[in-house]
Amino acid sequence: xxxxxxxxxxxxxxxxxxxxxxxxxxxxxxxxxxxxxxxxxxxxxxxxxxxxxxxxxxxxxxxxxxxxxxxxxxxxxxxxxxxxxxxxxxxxxxxxxxxxxxxxxxxxxxxxxxxxxxxxxxxxxxxxxxxxxxxxxxxxxxxxxxxxxxxxxxxxxxxxxxxxxxxxxxxxxxxxxxxxxxxxxxxxxxxxxxxx
Numbered sequence: 001x002x003x004x005x006x007x008x009x010x011x012x013x014x015x016x017x018x019x020x021x022x023x024x025x026x027x028x029x030x031x032x033x034x035x036x037x038x039x040x041x042x043x044x045x046x047x048x049x050x051x052x053x054x055x056x057x058x059x060x061x062x063x064x065x066x067x068x069x070x071x072x073x074x075x076x077x078x079x080x081x082x083x084x085x086x087x088x089x090x091x092x093x094x095x096x097x098x099x100x101x102x103x104x105x106x107x108x109x110x111x112x113x114x115x116x117x118x119x120x121x122x123x124x125x126x127x128x129x130x131x132x133x134x135x136x137x138x139x140x141x142x143x144x145x146x147x148x149x150x151x152x153x154x155x156x157x158x159x160x161x162x163x164x165x166x167x168x169x170x171x172x173x174x175x176x177x178x179x180x181x182x183x184x185x186x187x188x189x190x191x192x193x194x195x196x
Contacts, residue, residue: 003028003096003196004114005189006104010166011149012126014177014185015119019100021186026193029097035087042090043083081160105170106161115193118171119185121178123147 005022009015016032023030031038088107091097092114099108105116121129123146131142157165168174173192175185 001196002092002094002113003193004092004108004111005098005117005193006108006114007098007100007117007119007189008103008105008166008171009100009119010121010126011146011153012130013119013121014129014182015117016100017182018117018119018175018177018185018189019098021182022189022193023098025186025190026096026098029091029095030100031091031097032100032102035084035091035099035102038087042087045079045083103157103161106157106163109170113196115173115189115196116171117189117192118166118168118174119177120166120174121176125178 003026005019007015007019007022009018019032020030084102085107088099088102088104091099092108092111105114105118108114109116123143127139127143127146130146131137131139134142154165157163163170173188175188177185180188
């Protein structure tokens with residue numbers, strides 16, 4: 001039986017780490033940004049190089065001095081959004097996997113063999129965690145980046161799904177990683193996925 005686990009997350013809450021560890025523990029595929037490239041390679045209407053540049057947030061119309069997070073304030077090309085949706089659905093139909101981000105919980109909301117997870121934590125905890133991963137970056141800059149990423153994810157979610165970002169009704173399991181810790185969060189996701 002296939003198991004698909006989607007993990008949406010606040011920036012810095014550890015959703016990516018949880019997803020990687022759950023996938024490894026279950027022996028299944030893990031997907032995050034590589035979904036975009038896989039989408040492009042599978043869709044003859046899209047140029048993989050254009051998609052790669054888009055996902056790296058540096059399209060030619062943007063100056064390099066702009067914040068990387070500003071990019072997500074722009075909507076995806078509609079063809080790319082549709083191709084990404086198709087690729088996520090195709091993966092969920094054919095293999096067990098963990099998918100982080102990309103509004104995958106919305107795209108797969110009617111699939112029975114899915115567990116939809118949202119990882120969140122307090123702002124200061126997330127800033128401290130990200131600061132530890134970004135040596136040499138000032139705490140003020142990390143805090144600014146966390147705020148911008150949160151705004152961008154919220155805007156992206158609302159634009160494409162017409163749902164409220166982080167609303168617990170959109171998920172089967174919500175995890176406060178500040179309170180639980182990453183290890184316990186991984187254990188809870190694994191326990192919840194047992195009955196899929």
